[in-house]
Amino acid sequence: MENLNSFQFLLSTKIIFGKDQLNSLGDQLAEISAKKIMIVTDKGLIKAGIVDKVLDIIKRNNIDYYLYDEVIPNPRINVVDEAAAICKNENCNVLIAIGGGSAMDTTKGISVMATNEGSSYDYLDGRGESKKEISNDPLPIIAIPTTSGTGSEVSFYSVLTDPETKIKDSISSHKIYPVVAIIDPVLTKNLPSFITACTGLDVLGHALEAYTSTIENPMTDLFALEAIKIVFNSLAEAVNSGDIEARVNMSYASMLAGIAMSHCGATIPHALGCPLTGHCGMPHGLAVGILQIPMLEFNKEVLQDKVKNVLKYMDEDINNIDEGQYHTYLINKIKELMKKINIEEAVNKYVMDEKSIDLMSKDAIIHGCTLINPKKISIEDIINIYNEIG
Ligand SMILES: [Fe+2]
Structure with missing residues (x-):
């Protein structure tokens, strides 16, 4: 090759790809020593029966969990802060995101705010010099996408919206890469x-x-x-x-x-x-x-x-x-x-x-x-x- 430029490449997410690979979830939870899981999803996915498939595996493995189903499209910073407070209160040590980009963005925000001070607003890239550093390791995330679009399961961005200005901004850090992405296309089967x-x-x-x-x-x-x-x-x-x-x-x-x-x-x-x-x-x-x-x-x-x-x-x-x-x-x-x-x-x-x-x-x-x-x-x-x- 000619003129090959210098570059860096880091992807710290274990990718598990393929039909019915959701069944590997139990092993992955054991590997990261899940004690109590916060499941982050929305009511539509509960109704569609997708969340039940995950719950069955969690229950079979006798792991405690808290089901958070308040994910909204274009997640807002205040919603992330409220969910992170619940996560701390419930003493969850692992997060599972089930859904599309909004569920994964919300989960990444929660993972940061469950272990760090302040509001998710403080960690947004747009804060410039006043942006806070993520000093404590965020909680580990297992991402289970149910759409094929955002690629958020393999990205280190959490895209959040400020409800006042309606501006979308990101928390970006290699620390918020999901530890595992289980990409099971069967979960997208009934997508409209x-x-x-x-x-x-x-x-x-x-x-x-x-x-x-x-x-x-x-x-x-x-x-x-x-x-x-x-x-x-x-x-x-x-x-x-x-x-x-x-x-x-x-x-x-x-x-x-x-x-x-x-x-x-x-x-x-x-x-x-x-x-x-x-x-x-x-x-x-x-x-x-x-x-x-x-x-x-x-x-x-x-x-x-x-x-x-x-x-x-x-x-x-x-x-x-x-x-x-x-x-x-x-x-x-x-x-x-x-x-x-x-x-x-x-x-x-x-x-x-x-x-x-x-x-x-x-x-x-x-x-x-x-x-x-x-x-x-x-x-x-x-x-x-x-x-x-x-
Ligand atoms: Fe996009």
């Missing part, structure tokens, strides 16, 4: 098609943005390219037929993209997508998904080589296409995918007026992902992109 579509677009965003960010590295490029290829090959089938093998593929892609993004961050779709969720309520994956094309268009002149690499990795027949057309080719692939997963109608439900665009643009320009976009972006550019998709 719209959620499968949105979370799948999030995977595409993590992979494409990680690959094109200014801080990518040769190892994460491998993860990202493979994830992109799998999304184009399997997402439509997972959405439309719910085929279990397509779901297995999407769970794998989600994990790969999560590892890539955890190391190299994301770019303008996440920078502009997070405010879209915060101010307009658009689901995260949908927001990130519809911003992929504007991202490719905005960064066109600096992404020629990378777009070519993506198409080559996907085994697309590009021999007879002019180099100048590669960008359009990839954009058309994304448009085709969006059509196949039927998301157009959902997008039209969300109205962006001048006031919300003003607020969102101000949030987006200071978002961490803006800084690692391959081309410098101004607030005027951001306003233009919001107007374009609105």
